[in-house]
Amino acid sequence: MLYIIGLGLADEKDVSVKGLEIIRRAERVYLEAYTAVLLVDQQQLETYYGRPVILADREMVESHSDDILAGAHEQDIALLVVGDPFSATTHTDLALRCRQHEPSIPTRTLPNASILTAVGATGLSLYNFGQTVSMVFFTDDWKPSSFYDRVADNATLGLHTLVLLDIKVKEPDLKAMARGKIIYEPPRFMTVAQCAQQMLEVEEERQQGICGKEALAVGVARLGSEDELIVAGTLEELAQVDMGRPLHSLVLCGKKMHEMEWEYVRGFAVDQKKFDRVWKETNKA
Structure with missing residues (x-):
């Protein structure tokens, strides 16, 4: 059996x-290591689990899944996924x-x-969230903005x-590839400030x-960890905030934020007076 954990x-x-x-007890244990990452390294996982863990990068999961599945109809194989298994379509595809x-x-x-x-x-109430979107790193000649349309759909409903x-984990260096060499770029993780600036x-x-x-x-940064951090404000304010090490995410607030949501979120505000003013002006609109 394949266990997706x-x-x-x-x-x-x-x-x-x-x-x-x-x-x-599994025969082999794989760690899917590219759709998301844990806040600890592989060695720390292996020490706690008491057994070796095989890193499964994008190429292995998407192109060489037979290596993972080998013998799984007779033995127990474990694929470890950061977060929840079906939050990424990669794991649906594997199933x-x-x-x-x-x-x-x-x-x-x-x-x-x-x-x-x-x-x-x-x-913020989970009932009041619309479509989830992804923000990619912009480059000088590639700044995709398709996310904006889905954000606009959510905004229309006040969500x-x-x-x-x-x-970016184990991303090939394209210039090196052009010279026939396989070299990987250092890992990169987008920050809240970068996301806000791109928006x-x-x-x-x-x-x-x-x-x-x-x-x-x-x-939000490092949710679920002892040093998790939540900071609220305008996009202009968040474009300047330093939230420390990864992983980060951002929520764009809907324009029908309930009073209870506002009262809770304002406790994380960079500037509570400004946050209150913008919220009141938004609710009048």
């Missing part, structure tokens, strides 16, 4: 008891491959905490938007008032 958001101790029991495999491979999923639910720590921030850049082009300087937002 959610690890939660922070460290090695967030795994469930059921998940840990399976990890310790489908198990169904289509000859002979078919039974699967079992063990859920865990995800940013999709943990973001409720901001005080909050969770923005998942780009991570402001796109607003300058679109001019629809969706991601303007006074749009209220909440930045």
